[in-house]
Each structure stands twice: as C-alpha cells, then as structure tokens.
Amino acid sequence: MPHAIYRADGEEPQMKSVFEQWSVSPLVPYMRQADFAVRYPYKHGERRLLDYLLIYVQEGSFHLHVEGKEYKLRNGDFGLVQPGDLHAFEGATNTITPFAHLDLFYNPQRQDSFPTKPGQVALGDYAHLMQPRLNDYDDVQVPVQFYPSDATHFRDTFLRAIALWMEQTPLARLEVQQLMTEVVLMLLQSYGKGGHAPADAGQLNWVTSYCSLRLSERLTVEQLAHQAKLSPSRFTARFRQTFGQSPYQYVLRMRVQHARELLAGSTSTLPQIADLCGFTDIHHFSKAFKKSTGVTPGSYRHEHQRQSY
Incomplete structure (x- = not known):
C-alpha cells in the first residue's frame, strides 16, 4: 500500500x-x-x-x-x-x-x-x-x-x-x-457502501449532476460517452437501460425544466433564458418548450408570475 x-x-x-x-x-x-x-x-x-x-x-x-x-x-x-x-x-x-x-x-x-x-x-x-x-x-x-x-x-x-x-x-x-x-x-x-456508485463504466449516476452544471453548454453523446469511458453506441444503449430514454431526450427535458424555473422565478428575458438553458436561439427554445409543455414560454411566464401574487 x-x-x-x-x-x-x-x-x-x-x-x-x-x-x-x-x-x-x-x-x-x-x-x-x-x-x-x-x-x-x-x-x-x-x-x-x-x-x-x-x-x-x-x-x-x-x-x-x-x-x-x-x-x-x-x-x-x-x-x-x-x-x-x-x-x-x-x-x-x-x-x-x-x-x-x-x-x-x-x-x-x-x-x-x-x-x-x-x-x-x-x-x-x-x-x-x-x-x-x-x-x-x-x-x-x-x-x-x-x-x-x-x-x-x-x-x-x-x-x-x-x-x-x-x-x-x-x-x-x-x-x-x-x-x-x-x-x-x-x-x-x-x-460510500450503500450509497451511489462512483462514475465508472458500469454506472451512470453521475449524469444528472454533470449535465445540470453544464446546461448552458453544448452537450454531446461523444462528450458524455468519453466521461463514462464507453463508446458512444455502448453509452447510448446503457443510458437507455438506465433512464428509459435517449441522452438527447434526457438533456432536453433538463433544459426545459430549468427554463420553467427561470420563467417563473426570474426577470431574465426570453433570449437570456434560452442562452442559459443551452438552446441555440429563441426560436429553438420556443419550439422545444411548447412541444414539451403545450404552451409558449411567454404564456408560461405570464401564468406562473400571475399566480405568485
């Protein structure tokens, strides 16, 4: 030793x-x-x-x-x-x-x-x-x-x-x-024993924390696979087994959830929120947000800020 x-x-x-x-x-x-x-x-x-x-x-x-x-x-x-x-x-x-x-x-x-x-x-x-x-x-x-x-x-x-x-x-x-x-x-x-396993080739418990701190960045399957010490194809297969969806769908859901939090609890503009959540532009943000929630970012903000009064 x-x-x-x-x-x-x-x-x-x-x-x-x-x-x-x-x-x-x-x-x-x-x-x-x-x-x-x-x-x-x-x-x-x-x-x-x-x-x-x-x-x-x-x-x-x-x-x-x-x-x-x-x-x-x-x-x-x-x-x-x-x-x-x-x-x-x-x-x-x-x-x-x-x-x-x-x-x-x-x-x-x-x-x-x-x-x-x-x-x-x-x-x-x-x-x-x-x-x-x-x-x-x-x-x-x-x-x-x-x-x-x-x-x-x-x-x-x-x-x-x-x-x-x-x-x-x-x-x-x-x-x-x-x-x-x-x-x-x-x-x-x-x-520790009985806690979550370390980030190695067999475990993906680290993915949520890793991505949550990088939502404003461009996250790729290749980047995540490299972090997991797996090939992109094997990482994607392991990811689906663990989370029940593709890496893209998982990260997109995290981006939309973060956008919801910012729309309801901040004064940031829509372009600023789009940037903070890693969307390429306001059009991409609006389209992805509405597809996920059924409403536009502006409507979501109006409704949730009105409810806070």
Missing part, C-alpha cells in the same frame, strides 16, 4: 470500515485554508499532503495529476486529493478554483498541521499529523474527479463554507464545521 509509510505507527493500516474509524478519530471537519483562487495560467509542483484538498472548478481548465494519472477538470467539476497522494496541478487557462485544505477526522494536534509546499514529498517527520485516507477503508471509494449526487447543493454548501471561513469569526468557524460535515456526508452518501 503506497501510503502506509506515512501512518503514525509505521505499520500498514488495517482495512476496515470508515465508520469504525470514527470511534477512534471522530468526524470533525476542520478547514485549515481556503480561498476563491483567481489565477492566470500557472503550474504547481509535486507534493504530498497531510490533509485533504477539495477543489471546485468554477471557471477555466484545470489539470490535476495524482499518482501518475491526469484528470482534466473544467467548469463545474470537483476534485479531491487525499492525504499522502503524490500530486501536482496546473491551470491551463485563466481559472477560478475555490478550494479548501481540511482535516476530516479529529486530531488534537491539528493546529500544528499545515498545507505542504511544492517539493514536500517525504512526510515521515509529520506522520502524527497525517489524516486517515477515506480510500483506505473497505466501505468508501471517492475518485479524484467525483460527481456528487446533488452537485448544485454540494457546490453551494462548499462555497458558503469558504466564504464563512474567510470571515475568521468564532460563529463563522462553527458554521463552517457544520457545513463541511454536510459536505462530507454528501460524499459518503455518493461514494
């Missing part, structure tokens, strides 16, 4: 339940460093961590290299680097990447821990500060690039926690702990 040399007792960790770990080290998330990082293209050298690094790509193209494998993250993607992982990363474009260094499990010496710097790969002297790794347990496997079951709620909770952490007040820190506990709970629900 490549990370065993960093355990406090110097022995290879025994594979067991992450829930058993809580009896030894309770789950008490502690955010050590966080920011809404806005950067020009850059590179960050190799290192290993004592804690966890959670990243959300708000804008741009962000490449994460973990244990020799490259992950290309873009708008709406999440990444998790676990303690002891050899990793480096780079912003291939201008990026906005909110991030947090955090402990998940309580350690009475947590105040002594720190985010490591590029070049720090030998952490034997700090073994007493090393956090347990989620993926060292039998009942949870969180991939580096992951897809929460409810990506929007996960994102909003995480961003709220970062904003509060930056306030550095006692009450804000207490709320940060509460919010990050919720974030960890969502991770375990998505990737």
Whole structure:
C-alpha cells in the first residue's frame, strides 16, 4: 500500500470500515485554508499532503495529476486529493478554483498541521499529523474527479463554507464545521457502501449532476460517452437501460425544466433564458418548450408570475 509509510505507527493500516474509524478519530471537519483562487495560467509542483484538498472548478481548465494519472477538470467539476497522494496541478487557462485544505477526522494536534509546499514529498517527520485516507477503508471509494449526487447543493454548501471561513469569526468557524460535515456526508452518501456508485463504466449516476452544471453548454453523446469511458453506441444503449430514454431526450427535458424555473422565478428575458438553458436561439427554445409543455414560454411566464401574487 503506497501510503502506509506515512501512518503514525509505521505499520500498514488495517482495512476496515470508515465508520469504525470514527470511534477512534471522530468526524470533525476542520478547514485549515481556503480561498476563491483567481489565477492566470500557472503550474504547481509535486507534493504530498497531510490533509485533504477539495477543489471546485468554477471557471477555466484545470489539470490535476495524482499518482501518475491526469484528470482534466473544467467548469463545474470537483476534485479531491487525499492525504499522502503524490500530486501536482496546473491551470491551463485563466481559472477560478475555490478550494479548501481540511482535516476530516479529529486530531488534537491539528493546529500544528499545515498545507505542504511544492517539493514536500517525504512526510515521515509529520506522520502524527497525517489524516486517515477515506480510500483506505473497505466501505468508501471517492475518485479524484467525483460527481456528487446533488452537485448544485454540494457546490453551494462548499462555497458558503469558504466564504464563512474567510470571515475568521468564532460563529463563522462553527458554521463552517457544520457545513463541511454536510459536505462530507454528501460524499459518503455518493461514494460510500450503500450509497451511489462512483462514475465508472458500469454506472451512470453521475449524469444528472454533470449535465445540470453544464446546461448552458453544448452537450454531446461523444462528450458524455468519453466521461463514462464507453463508446458512444455502448453509452447510448446503457443510458437507455438506465433512464428509459435517449441522452438527447434526457438533456432536453433538463433544459426545459430549468427554463420553467427561470420563467417563473426570474426577470431574465426570453433570449437570456434560452442562452442559459443551452438552446441555440429563441426560436429553438420556443419550439422545444411548447412541444414539451403545450404552451409558449411567454404564456408560461405570464401564468406562473400571475399566480405568485
């Protein structure tokens, strides 16, 4: 096991339940460093961590290299680097990447821990500060690039926690702990035993969250198939088996549903809504919306805004 040399007792960790770990080290998330990082293209050298690094790509193209494998993250993607992982990363474009260094499990010496710097790969002297790794347990496997079951709620909770952490007040820190506990709970629900399976070739549970964060973009079968590590034809067949309709029909339904929400609850113009929901133009939007709902976007807005008074 490549990370065993960093355990406090110097022995290879025994594979067991992450829930058993809580009896030894309770789950008490502690955010050590966080920011809404806005950067020009850059590179960050190799290192290993004592804690966890959670990243959300708000804008741009962000490449994460973990244990020799490259992950290309873009708008709406999440990444998790676990303690002891050899990793480096780079912003291939201008990026906005909110991030947090955090402990998940309580350690009475947590105040002594720190985010490591590029070049720090030998952490034997700090073994007493090393956090347990989620993926060292039998009942949870969180991939580096992951897809929460409810990506929007996960994102909003995480961003709220970062904003509060930056306030550095006692009450804000207490709320940060509460919010990050919720974030960890969502991770375990998505990737723990009995939760939703990870995004691999056999499971498509990630599709809803992946698409919901990209409705304003052009989504293709080829793009989704590549994400699922399947050929387009096999992906389409698997998709029909899972969702009972084609990828095109599924994404179109999501676009129309989002348009309904914006028509009823926002002041955005119809062209703006068409753009936000990924329709090519207002004509395409109106035609697809009426075919799905039986009314035009304008009529739908008039009726639902009238009902709100």
